[in-house]
Every structure is written in structure tokens, then in C-alpha cells.
Amino acid sequence: MSVLVFAENIDGQYKKATYEVVNYGKKIAGKIGGEVVVYTTGEADHAALGQYGADKILVDGDSRLSVLDGGAYAKAIAKAAEQSGATVVVFSHSSTGKSLASRVAARMEAGLVPGAVDVPNTDNGFTVKKSVFSGKAFAHYAVQSDKKVISLTPNTFAPQDMSGAGAVESFDNGLSDADFKVKVRERKKPEGGVPLEEAELVVSGGRGLKGPENWSVVENLAEVMGASTACSRPVADSNWRPHHEHVGQTGGTIRPNLYIAIGISGAIQHLAGVNQSKTIVVINKDPEAPFFKAADYGIVGDAFEVVPKLTEAMKAFKAANN
Amino acid sequence: MKILVCISKVPDTTTKIQFTNDNKEFDTNNVQFILNPYDEWYALVRALEIKEAGTAEQVTVINVGPAENDQVIRKALAIGADDAVRVNMDPKDTYATAVQIAQYAKDNDFTLIMTGKETIDYNGSSLGGMVAELMDAPFISYASHLEMEGDTAVVTREIEGGSEVMETGLPLVVSAQKGMAEARIPTMRGIMGARTKPLNVVEPVAASDLTAIAQYELPPEKGDVKLIDPENVQELIDLLHNEAKVI
Ligand SMILES: Cc1cc2nc3c(=O)[nH]c(=O)nc-3n(C[C@H](O)[C@H](O)[C@H](O)COP(=O)(O)OP(=O)(O)OC[C@H]3O[C@@H](n4cnc5c(N)ncnc54)[C@H](O)[C@@H]3O)c2cc1C
Numbered sequence: 292m293s294v295l296v297f298a299e300n301i302d303g304q305y306k307k308a309t310y311e312v313v314n315y316g317k318k319i320a321g322k323i324g325g326e327v328v329v330y331t332t333g334e335a336d337h338a339a340l341g342q343y344g345a346d347k348i349l350v351d352g353d354s355r356l357s358v359l360d361g362g363a364y365a366k367a368i369a370k371a372a373e374q375s376g377a378t379v380v381v382f383s384h385s386s387t388g389k390s391l392a393s394r395v396a397a398r399m400e401a402g403l404v405p406g407a408v409d410v411p412n413t414d415n416g417f418t419v420k421k422s423v424f425s426g427k428a429f430a431h432y433a434v435q436s437d438k439k440v441i442s443l444t445p446n447t448f449a450p451q452d453m454s455g456a457g458a459v460e461s462f463d464n465g466l467s468d469a470d471f472k473v474k475v476r477e478r479k480k481p482e483g484g485v486p487l488e489e490a491e492l493v494v495s496g497g498r499g500l501k502g503p504e505n506w507s508v509v510e511n512l513a514e515v516m517g518a519s520t521a522c523s524r525p526v527a528d529s530n531w532r533p534h535h536e537h538v539g540q541t542g543g544t545i546r547p548n549l550y551i552a553i554g555i556s557g558a559i560q561h562l563a564g565v566n567q568s569k570t571i572v573v574i575n576k577d578p579e580a581p582f583f584k585a586a587d588y589g590i591v592g593d594a595f596e597v598v599p600k601l602t603e604a605m606k607a608f609k610a611a612n613n
Numbered sequence: 614m615k616i617l618v619c620i621s622k623v624p625d626t627t628t629k630i631q632f633t634n635d636n637k638e639f640d641t642n643n644v645q646f647i648l649n650p651y652d653e654w655y656a657l658v659r660a661l662e663i664k665e666a667g668t669a670e671q672v673t674v675i676n677v678g679p680a681e682n683d684q685v686i687r688k689a690l691a692i693g694a695d696d697a698v699r700v701n702m703d704p705k706d707t708y709a710t711a712v713q714i715a716q717y718a719k720d721n722d723f724t725l726i727m728t729g730k731e732t733i734d735y736n737g738s739s740l741g742g743m744v745a746e747l748m749d750a751p752f753i754s755y756a757s758h759l760e761m762e763g764d765t766a767v768v769t770r771e772i773e774g775g776s777e778v779m780e781t782g783l784p785l786v787v788s789a790q791k792g793m794a795e796a797r798i799p800t801m802r803g804i805m806g807a808r809t810k811p812l813n814v815v816e817p818v819a820a821s822d823l824t825a826i827a828q829y830e831l832p833p834e835k836g837d838v839k840l841i842d843p844e845n846v847q848e849l850i851d852l853l854h855n856e857a858k859v860i
């Protein structure tokens with residue numbers, strides 16, 4: 292028995308979400324027994340995964356896997372699971388992780404819990420909590436099959452350094468050329484900085500900022516805090532901000548530790564993308580703005596006066612605390 | 614080429630979520646159901662555009678669900694799908710649902726299968742990948758663009774902070790999101806026409822439920838917002854540091 296973890300690296304770089312998922316594998320192994328086996332590809336600092344709880348690290352050096360061909364990946368991962376006797380396979384609930392988790396689950400005829408927010412409960416069967424109804428509720432999924440696949444919502448648990456050391460081994464996926472069906476024509480690499488979905492701190496602006504020329508108000512605060520920036524849908528639709536910053540029901544879903552919403556009314560469709568944030572701060576000049584009902588802290592005031600002051604105070608705080 | 618668009622029925626976004634039977638069931642009283650927005654706005658409309666461009670001859674919508682779903686299925690017909698299929702079962706587990714759709718697609722020679730990026734109720738994002746695996750076809754998820762160049766599909770996949778343009782043959786499963794198409798509103802003619810378009814009901818093939826929802830839970834009520842004097846922003850920083858411990 293073991294837990295298999297898919298560890299994604301992008302061009303040789305492991306991200307925080309990957310360490311989180313290796314850690315999560317370790318927590319599951321602590322409940323069901325057995326070791327944590329990691330499946331990963333290409334060249335990277337694989338040994339670092341040992342620190343986060345990997346007992347064994349299977350490195351698939353097949354260069355054909357540099358393209359995300361889900362069919363090929365699913366075959367390789369399912370083979371790794373079988374070879375290591377894994378009963379639980381874990382992914383990160385990132386865009387890549389989600390699409391592979393579903394394929395691997397179907398291939399292994401394993402029940403899937405997409406977007407888990409807790410460690411499985413094994414007291415009576417195997418149930419996993421996940422967020423449903425766009426953050427408005429949770430559901431506990433009972434997985435009835437012998438094999439289980441889980442994808443973990445990023446930023447659920449902070450990755451802990453367990454100062455372990457994993458044994459790195461090379462893995463032969465046994466794939467033939469016919470297993471590869473997808474080619475990449477063009478890649479627009481993630482621009483520097485932390486992708487919004489993984490950010491711990493997010494500063495977001497809405498239509499209350501009146502126009503793109505005022506965005507330095509948002510950007511200055513974000514920069515001082517080391518936060519990522521986001522926006523409401525009308526802001527992206529009017530091309531004030533790039534589309535990937537749009538959060539909400541039709542945009543990205545984020546789960547930062549801190550979400551600061553400036554000049555955003557807090558429509559239900561906006562909340563759907565941000566209401567899982569651990570702490571929400573709302574700055575709005577209208578005391579009746581619905582967002583205040585979903586907020587932990589609020590300031591009723593004009594963004595153009597309040598935010599620059601907050602930025603200055605944050606700067607002083609940072610200087611004193613570093 | 615024939616396109617199969619997977620459509621699901623979900624509670625309207627503004628629904629207040631409540632549970633009954635000791636939090637074991639979703640309370641559907643007073644809930645208004647709609648077509649899942651990603652399926653309607655993006656997957657279905659892009660399929661129709663591909664047909665209008667002459668690359669596909671047929672757009673069929675498929676739903677796995679009970680008879681009461683027929684009303685939302687008719688909406689997809691009103692928007693422009695040629696016909697509809699309903700697999701007559703209560704979809705409780707995504708794998709069992711995927712088995713139905715993959716089987717229907719294979720038996721009826723559909724080579725492009727389109728889904729929405731996720732259902733707004735269970736937020737699974739998983740049906741498309743399962744259908745693809747069961748059909749041994751590629752799956753391109755979170756697609757914001759899809760063009761057919763002869764038998765080759767060119768699809769843009771959105772990833773965290775970036776994107777990739779992928780190329781692949783058919784059969785293919787694509788999950789659609791923002792960017793793929795502009796939502797269409799059904800016309801009066803569409804609505805009238807939808808009444809006479811075929812809505813075929815087929816019985817499910819055997820498939821086991823691999824998961825079941827054991828219990829629901831509402832998040833703890835948010836306490837009242839703590840309001841901070843705009844003249845004293847330092848207080849906010851202190852609270853974020855000492856109380857919320859997020860900075
Ligand atoms: C099906 C559907 C899907 C949708 N999906 C999304 C989505 O994914 N994401 C999303 O964001 N929206 C989405 N929307 C739109 C959503 O309903 C709201 O219209 C939108 O979120 C409003 O954006 P906003 O808060 O920036 O603008 P507004 O609602 O115009 O709010 C502006 C706010 O700024 C405040 N303000 C004005 N001036 C100042 C000032 N000087 N200082 C401080 N505050 C000020 C105002 O009091 C107001 O509260 C969707 C809508 C539908 C129907």
C-alpha cells in the first residue's frame with residue numbers, strides 16, 4: 292500500500308502547490324499506512340521533494356512528456372501507481388492537475404474527489420471534504436472504490452519542511468509514439484510573479500477606481516505587500532486590466548490568505564471567485580455595498596484617499612518587520 | 614463531423630444554498646434551475662459557430678439526468694442545437710455519468726465532444742477528462758479558443774498566468790471557458806422551433822457509482838465586519854498582523 296503523488300514542475304521549477312501536495316500525500320500515508328511515492332518528469336531539483344515528505348521519487352525522463360498530453364500522462368501515472376501499489380493518487384487542483392486527475396481516475400476506475408480542502412476522514416470508510424456551490428457550502432464525498440484519486444485545492448495547507456530525504460529513481464513509462472496525440476504550437480509562458488491562483492496576498496480593484504489610469508493606487512499597495520493584483524469582471528471587460536486578472540464565477544477562483552477589495556460592490560458572481568479567501572478586507576465608499584457582509588474588515592471611505600494612506604502605513608510596517 | 618455538447622442543469626447562481634434531511638440532501642425547494650453557464654455560453658455557442666462555418670454537419674446536446682431536465686434541454690435546442698439526447702438516470706457520480714456520454718459518443722460517431730469548464734454546483738471540472746479517457750481521445754481543458762483546420766483542431770488552453778496553443782486530431786474532448794464564444798439569447802423563432810426538435814431519451818448502460826455525497830455542511834456564519842476608521846488605517850494593519858495573522 293502506498294500513496295502516489297503527481298508532482299508538477301514547470302520547466303524544471305517546482306512550485307509551492309507541488310510541495311503542498313507532497314505534504315498532503317504524507318498526511319494521507321499517515322492515516323492509511325505505507326510510503327509516499329512521487330511521480331515527476333524532466334530535470335529539476337527532485338530531491339527537494341524528499342524534504343516535503345516523499346519517500347521515493349520516480350523520475351520519468353521521457354522528453355516527449357514536455358508537452359502536456361493527458362492521455363500519455365495518464366498511462367504513465369497509472370503505471371506508476373500500479374507498480375508502487377498505490378491505493379490513493381494525489382494531484383494539485385491546478386489547471387494541469389485537474390485535467391490529469393480526472394483521466395487517471397477513469398483509467399483506474401477510482402472514485403475522484405476534485406478540489407479537496409481537508410485530509411481524508413478514514414474513521415468510517417473514506418470521506419473527503421470539498422467546496423461546492425462556488426464556495427457557498429462544503430460536501431463530504433464518500434469514495435466507495437478501492438482506489439481513490441484526490442486533487443487538493445492550492446493554498447489549503449502551508450507546506451511544511453519535514454527534513455526527510457527521498458530516494459530518486461528513474462521510471463520507465465513504457466509509452467509508444469502512438470500514445471502521443473497532442474502537439475504544442477505556441478506557448479505564452481506565465482509572466483513573472485506568482486500566478487493569481489497561488490497567491491497568498493491579493494489586492495483587487497473594481498469599477499469604483501473609475502479608469503485604468505488610476506490603477507497605480509492598487510498596484511502600489513500590492514507592490515509594497517508583495518501581493519498579486521486582481522480585478523472584477525467589468526474592469527477586465529473594459530480592458531482596463533488584463534483578462535487573467537478577472538476573478539469570480541466566470542473568471543478565476545482564488546483562495547489567498549488575504550483579499551483586499553477596493554471599489555468592488557461584492558456581487559454574488561464576484562464573491563463566487565473569492566469567498567474562500569481566509570481574510571477579506573473591503574474598501575468602499577458606500578456603507579451599503581454588499582461586499583461588507585462578506586468581509587472580515589472594512590473601511591468605508593474614498594479609495595483615492597484611504598488606499599494611499601494604507602500603502603504608506605504598510606510600507607512603514609514592512610520596514611519595521613523585516 | 615458531428616459535435617456532441619454536454620449540458621448540465623444547475624441551480625441559478627444567486628440561489629441561497631440550503632440542505633434538508635439532516636444535511637444529507639440539497640434542498641431544491643424554490644430553487645430555479647438553469648443551463649450551466651459554461652455549457653450554454655461557451656461550449657454550445659462555439660459548436661454552433663463551427664457548424665455555421667460549414668465544418669460540422671450536426672450539433673447534438675446530451676444530458677444525463679431525469680425527465681424534469683427536459684425544460685433546460687429545450688433551451689439548448691432554442692439556442693440552436695439540432696437535436697438532444699437525455700440519458701435517463703440521476704447523475705450521482707461523475708464517473709458513472711462519463712461512462713454514459715462516452716458510450717453514446719462512440720456508438721453514434723461523434724468526434725468532437727465539448728463540455729463546460731465546470732458545473733457551478735459541484736465544481737468538479739472532471740467530466741471531460743473522464744470521457745476522453747474512456748474514448749482514448751485527447752482532452753484539452755480550460756480552452757478559450759477552438760478552430761478546426763480540416764481534421765485538425767487548434768485549441769488554446771489557459772493555464773495559471775499563461776496559455777498554450779495545442780494541435781491535435783479527432784476524436785477530441787474540449788472543456789470550454791471564457792473567450793471561446795459570445796453568449797447567444799434564444800430568438801422567438803428558436804424557441805418555437807425547439808418544441809418540435811427531437812429530444813431522444815435513452816436508457817443508461819451499467820456503470821457503478823464510485824463516489825457519493827455523505828454529508829453537506831454550510832460554512833460558519835461570517836461574524837459582523839469590523840469597521841475601521843478611514844483616518845486610522847494603522848488599526849487595519851495591526852489587526853491583519855496580530856488578529857488575522859495574514860501579514
Ligand atoms: C452570469 C454572470 C456572471 C458574472 N461573473 C462575474 C465574475 O466572474 N466576476 C465579477 O467580478 N463579476 C461578474 N459578474 C458581474 C457582477 O454581477 C457585477 O456586475 C460586477 O462584479 C460589478 O463589478 P464592480 O464591483 O467592479 O462594479 P460596481 O458594481 O459598479 O461597483 C463599484 C463599487 O465601487 C464603489 N466606489 C465607487 N467609487 C468609489 C471610490 N471613490 N472609493 C471607494 N469605492 C468606490 C461603489 O460604491 C460600488 O460599490 C457576472 C454577472 C453575471 C450576470
Ligand SMILES: Nc1ncnc2c1ncn2[C@@H]1O[C@H](COP(=O)(O)O)[C@@H](O)[C@H]1O
Nearest residue numbers: 619620677728729731732737738739740
Ligand atoms: N449530468 C450531465 N450531463 C451532461 N453533461 C454534464 C453533466 N454533468 C456535467 N456535464 C458536463 O461536464 C462539464 C463539467 O462538469 P463537472 O465535471 O461536473 O464540473 C459540465 O460543464 C458539462 O458540460
